[in-house]
Amino acid sequence: MARYIFITGGVVSSLGKGLMAASLAALLQARGFRVRIRKFDPYLNVDPGTMSPYQHGEVYVTDDGAETDLDLGHYERFTGVSARQSDNVTQGRVYQTIIQRERRGDYLGATVQVIPHVTDEIKAFALADSDDLDFVLCEIGGTVGDIESLPFMEAIRQLHNDLGRNRSIFVHVTLVPYIAAAGELKTKPTQHSVRELTSLGIQPDILLCRCEHPLPESERRKIALFCNVRPEAVIPALDASSIYAVPTQYHAEGLDDEVLRAFGIENAPAPRLDRWHDIMDRQQNPEGEVTIGVVGKYVGLPDAYKSLYEALTHGGFANRVKVNIKWLDAELFEEEGADIAARLEPMHGILVPGGFGVRGSEGKIASVKFARERNVPFFGICLGMQMACIEGARNTAGIANASTTEFGETSEPVVGLITEWMSKEGLQKRTAETDLGGTMRLGAYPAKLTGNSVVAGIYDATDISERHRHRYEVNAGYREPLEKGGLIFSGMSPDGTLPEIVERPDHPWFVGVQFHPELKSKPFDPHPLFASFIEAAVKQSRLV
Template sequence: MKINRFIFVTGGVVSSLGKGLVASSIGALLQAYGFKIHIRKLDPYLNIDAGTMNPAQHGEVFVTNDGAETDLDLGYYERFTGIQTTKHDNITTGKVYDQLLKKERRGDYLGKTVQVIPHVTDLIKSFIINSRENLDFLICEVGGTVGDIESQPFLEAIRQISYHLGKQRVILIHLTLVPYLTAAQDLKTKPTQHSVRELNFAGIQPDIILCRSEQKISQHQKEKIANLCNVPLSNVIPAPDVNYIYELPVLYNQYGLDTQILEHFGLNLPKPYLTAWTDLVQNTIGEEITISIVGKYTEFPDTYKSLVEALHHGAICNNVMVKINWINSREQFAEAQLQGSNAILVPGGFGDHGIEGKISTINYARINNIPFLGICLGMQLAVIEFAHDVIKLDDVHSEEFYICQNPIIKLADNQSVDLGGTMRLGEYPCNLKAGSKIAEIYNMTTILERHRHRYIINKNYQDILEQGGMLCSGISEDGTCIEVIELKDHPWFIGVQFHPEFKSRPFTPHPIFASFVKAAIQLNNIIRV
């Protein structure tokens, strides 16, 4: 194992500045030079993982192939770099202390007093440095905000790595906010100064400062930041808002971020090959289609981050643009909210809040022949709606929500109702029925997709569903789980138990989303550019 160089990305002033996008963009730029890279996330919160966290506060839970429930930033890493992340690429304070206390109970510390330094920091350093392959660069994003109590052990671990390896192998990039005060009609650099000072208190001096701002930063303001934060002027780099996140690799290249990183390491290389990224941004034009997403966290778009990106990927390959019509399923259902929708999507979720609104939405899509995609819970509710409204089963619902006569959705075998890492997680194979729409979409009959669920369709109802016109067109390899359903007499109505959005990439759109967008175009006679 060998990692040649380390890049650490921290953030200051406020959270949600876009550190994950910075790390991902740096990764994409270094790949364009031909370097072998990997990205990891250090999360200071005390949860073991993101699995039980409120999506309205923390955003979506991204699932890796090996079944880790992780921070949504790992989705950015995969989409920008094409690298598959694993459970080894996201660590939390909770996971560190869980390992620490297990080691202490086993007597691994031989009677020593267990302390934050060196025991906690040693575990963090081990996580950062551990790699199963040779890498030119390892990029580590530190979650949270500099100055938080929770982040102190992570910053200390980074300080130690930087001290032992030296600046010739380590660079620290600090993303900070330069706010614009309307009353003063001026950008203010003082928050950035305080943020860098917090880093200095931790024994760390940033090498590059990225300045996130809504307004253009003047030369004078950059000089002020450079002078007061002890950073060369060339290393004070703008990080402006963009309309489209895939502009960032090209934009940061234009601002010289990659050049300054390579210069820091004494590398002098020709310009990177960024044609694919440039073409991708230029292809984001065309007629606009409206896709309604009906969920219970629609006021928090980060809850559905991978889903939205997958729709955009599907739009790019169809030469159209997607407008999202967000509909809160917890509010009273009204058909007027769905009028004008070229397609309707009901995403995954947990709990009984808003399920009646989702079922009404599914009924509307089915009756009006509107392209429909149901994911995880969205698929399960499509089965419930069909069983109730078409097959006319009495008292039919899901065991997750009600005790009923016909539990058409049931707890999967070997599943527990306990929370936290107990679901059917990660990548599983699925066999598709030859001749089905889903097999046509994939152009194959065996697929691998990522899952996050504990309830499944009750297979005792498969025959009655298919007799009524709902084809169970995808079955798990072990035969226990119905993975895909589709309607025989509907132009495009598909439900999937897995989460295809986790595998969609800007350069390789997921076939389900590409087909879903294409159906919305064709059925609404939309002219593509």
């Protein structure tokens, strides 16, 4: 039967609960245990699919088509366990489910209340699909004391009682700030946070204390005394040089040992951390470096492209090079007199990522043109592929008015709204008036690659499966003129109707994909497209 680890956060937000959960899961996995991580989000959106990247960072998409919190990306990257729709629930989705049941009369006239109906729904979510697991780690979003998180706190309090002491523990992530004027670490915020938690009926078993300076033994014992935990259960968590150093750092501080002790598990095998040591060796001892220019519209918030950032880093691991990423605002390329060449010439590779809306689109098209004409490695993802097709249509296929219906009416819809496609659930239909949330082509879809194509060589396969998140598609009706202009459709949906990959065989490296390969890249298993793109950038760096 699965054991549960409930992870809460206190004092301030952004302490890294998701990274902590991923690191702890990786350590338990390295000991041979089967793990899964789940995220409880207290906001009222049904999912983050309609939220601005500036509000919530990227939307992470699972194989089964769920739009989820970006922390699920950490979970997958650190454990290699594919996330599922059942691994992320929001308060909005909980209430949506309950209200739908109430409207159907499922509650037989009962008064629907937070307790027991909301808390029961949260508990059911936590317990689902866990029979084949050793540990389920449940991260509670937000900060202790938030009104929004109270139903989740009550639910995990109840679950702790339901499961029993030997099947559930609480880990509280907190902050021990350093006051420079006093030259001291202060434990009072942690004490107050734990007091707030215990007032909700939750006594933490382990405290993970984020701090900028080493935590003295005297302060560690002070925290243990006032927070009613063992001194060994107060785990210091200093800032790490890299997120990939966190698992080994937490192991050195005894986090996984203390978790196993809290469950009464003895004689567990030591963790096998070879692959984490190898990752850190590749990161700390690169044999060169390259610079990649990412031309996007959300570059003001790196978390908007979190998986992309990590996938490029993984591509560097595969080639033992450091990847320097330059975030370039596509709108700046649209200004009158903008010197695009001056901005892009220092780049060894250019990547245009996904996005929505017309803002910055002409700047992205201009960057595609620069990469094509200057033979700079180019990688277009989702909207980036669509911009590559529009650029090719305008400048190599003679279709001057080429555009996309996403940006308004056009006489040459090289890219258009997808209205029908086949999924695992059957035929999907959409219109321009359909709700925005959850109505795109979402999740993993297969594609067939042309046998002699560049991408077939990169994948070493002709049948692939990748994750999608988009509402518009390249119009296959423009295939002939685009291919005459040198832009080859080298990957198609199995029925041959939807373009999945385009490439320019006469270019050093020019690939556009409709899907999001960054979502499946892992530090110990870099995605082949990113590994190949960085390899091409390394070759480019030797030519400059």
